[in-house]
Amino acid sequence: MEFAKMTVTEALRGMRAGAFTSVELTQGVLQAAQAAQNTIHAYVTLDAEGALAQAAEADRMRAAGQELPLLGVPIAVKDNMNVKGQPCTASSHILEGYVAPYDATVIAQLRAAGAVFLGRTNMDEFALGSTTQTSYFGPTENPVARGCIPGGSSGGSAAAVGGDLALCALGTDTGGSIRQPASHCGLVGVKPTYGRVSRYGIVACASSLDQVGPMTKTVEDAALLMNVISGQDAMDATSLDEPVPDYTQAWIESEGSEKPLAGITLGIPKEYFGEGLDPEVHTRIEEAKMRAERLGATLRPVSLPNTAYGIPTYYICMTAEISANLARFDGVRYGLRVPCDDVIEQYKRTRAEGFGAEVKRRILLGTFVLSSGFYDAYYNRAQKVRTLIRRDFEAAFAQCDLLLAPVTPEPAWPLGVYQNDPIRNYLSDVLTVGVNLAGCCALSLPAGKTAAGKPVGVQLIGPNFGEMMLFRVAKALELPR
Numbered sequence: 488m489e490f491a492k493m494t495v496t497e498a499l500r501g502m503r504a505g506a507f508t509s510v511e512l513t514q515g516v517l518q519a520a521q522a523a524q525n526t527i528h529a530y531v532t533l534d535a536e537g538a539l540a541q542a543a544e545a546d547r548m549r550a551a552g553q554e555l556p557l558l559g560v561p562i563a564v565k566d567n568m569n570v571k572g573q574p575c576t577a578s579s580h581i582l583e584g585y586v587a588p589y590d591a592t593v594i595a596q597l598r599a600a601g602a603v604f605l606g607r608t609n610m611d612e613f614a615l616g617s618t619t620q621t622s623y624f625g626p627t628e629n630p631v632a633r634g635c636i637p638g639g640s641s642g643g644s645a646a647a648v649g650g651d652l653a654l655c656a657l658g659t660d661t662g663g664s665i666r667q668p669a670s671h672c673g674l675v676g677v678k679p680t681y682g683r684v685s686r687y688g689i690v691a692c693a694s695s696l697d698q699v700g701p702m703t704k705t706v707e708d709a710a711l712l713m714n715v716i717s718g719q720d721a722m723d724a725t726s727l728d729e730p731v732p733d734y735t736q737a738w739i740e741s742e743g744s745e746k747p748l749a750g751i752t753l754g755i756p757k758e759y760f761g762e763g764l765d766p767e768v769h770t771r772i773e774e775a776k777m778r779a780e781r782l783g784a785t786l787r788p789v790s791l792p793n794t795a796y797g798i799p800t801y802y803i804c805m806t807a808e809i810s811a812n813l814a815r816f817d818g819v820r821y822g823l824r825v826p827c828d829d830v831i832e833q834y835k836r837t838r839a840e841g842f843g844a845e846v847k848r849r850i851l852l853g854t855f856v857l858s859s860g861f862y863d864a865y866y867n868r869a870q871k872v873r874t875l876i877r878r879d880f881e882a883a884f885a886q887c888d889l890l891l892a893p894v895t896p897e898p899a900w901p902l903g904v905y906q907n908d909p910i911r912n913y914l915s916d917v918l919t920v921g922v923n924l925a926g927c928c929a930l931s932l933p934a935g936k937t938a939a940g941k942p943v944g945v946q947l948i949g950p951n952f953g954e955m956m957l958f959r960v961a962k963a964l965e966l967p968r
């Protein structure tokens with residue numbers, strides 16, 4: 488049996504029917520994952536021993552008649568989430584040697600649901616990037632568009648799932664880091680509404696933008712994972728007290744109908760189809776629009792007039808927050824220490840050696856925009872524009888249920904290209920950062936491939952706590968695998 492090719496739903500069905508055990512499943516996935524470490528390099532670390540012990544425990548529970556939503560399902564976790572007893576480095580030299588002393592809330596939720604933790608996936612250092620090339624441990628290759636970037640920053644998670652080296656994974660999305668790699672690797676990726684999922688125990692990137700979300704092979708699998716990781720958490724004051732529906736029920740009523748999207752209006756934001764949109768990406772999105780119409784949806788042109796300010800606003804807010812969040816890595820409390828008699832010198836040397844170039848660039852930018860004299864000109868102004876961007880989305884959602892747009896302006900590019908061109912990388916985030924600035928939810932769904940075989944994703948964007956609608960529409964638009 489090709490265990491690693493399975494979806495979560497298929498694996499659960501098989502285990503519940505007694506066709507195979509979690510140990511067999513986990514072993515199969517670990518084998519596939521290990522075999523691709525020298526090529527795809529999706530994982531920073533694999534924990535075969537731990538995973539097999541958890542799988543054996545899951546099998547014991549099932550044999551004793553217990554059932555749980557993800558009992559025995561192996562999952563890959565981005566290397567910026569604390570899993571008790573496992574290393575957690577955020578793919579940074581400065582966190583080398585750090586072992587998580589506790590479980591992040593999402594990990595505790597998955598553990599309670601019976602999931603098995605395979606290992607930790609590669610990422611851009613501290614989630615700063617769109618290519619997974621800023622990882623201290625070396626890049627990850629796109630398993631579908633070989634020789635190309637898998638996207639980032641959750642590129643390891645995307646490559647693991649897209650390359651059938653995991654059934655499903657968790658990523659984090661601060662400015663597109665779940666949706667963009669999902670799009671480049673042909674997956675479903677969800678950026679939940681800000682406050683939907685707890686951030687406790689996640690290595691903070693930009694705290695007002697970060698959300699954890701699932702990366703899966705199907706819409707149904709994403710809904711299953713969202714059921715487990717959603718909800719308010721006393722340990723995260725920004726998580727919201729909003730009931731968690733059963734997301735797998737989102738499409739139940741409309742499923743089987745010839746027009747499952749009847750009565751739904753999809754807004755087409757004209758600014759997301761502007762200059763720089765690759766023609767092949769554009770074609771795939773046009774096809775998705777036509778599918779939506781055939782399935783009964785009404786398409787409606789809408790405008791998000793401040794889209795052009797998304798990149799500068801995002802890169803001011805996010806660098807300001809990252810410069811503050813990364814101040815805690817000082818060689819005293821976590822990971823790497825470059826010892827020195829003078830403590831100030833020790834801070835400096837540890838940070839100089841421990842952080843990579845992109846991290847330093849962002850700390851410098853963030854410190855600059857927060858500095859006295861420039862605070863009003865940059866940080867304060869960006870906060871105001873952020874409000875305007877949020878209002879754009881609110882106004883659009885007064886006219887439609889969801890927005891439909893591309894995820895990225897272009898398909899995955901070859902590894903190494905643009906590596907020394909940060910601005911070029913930043914600009915590629917133009918279609919994803921608005922969602923994080925506004926706080927609303929979005930989903931990346933496979934929409935086919937380019938002639939060269941590179942996956943292209945279509946983005947569905949929903950209002951706050953609009954995840955049910957996202958799943959309903961995504962399920963109807965999902966192409967056969």
Ligand code: GLN
Binds near residue numbers: 664692
């Ligand atoms: N690519 C964006 C950046 O470099 C998004 C990162 C993220 O979502 N973590 O900041």
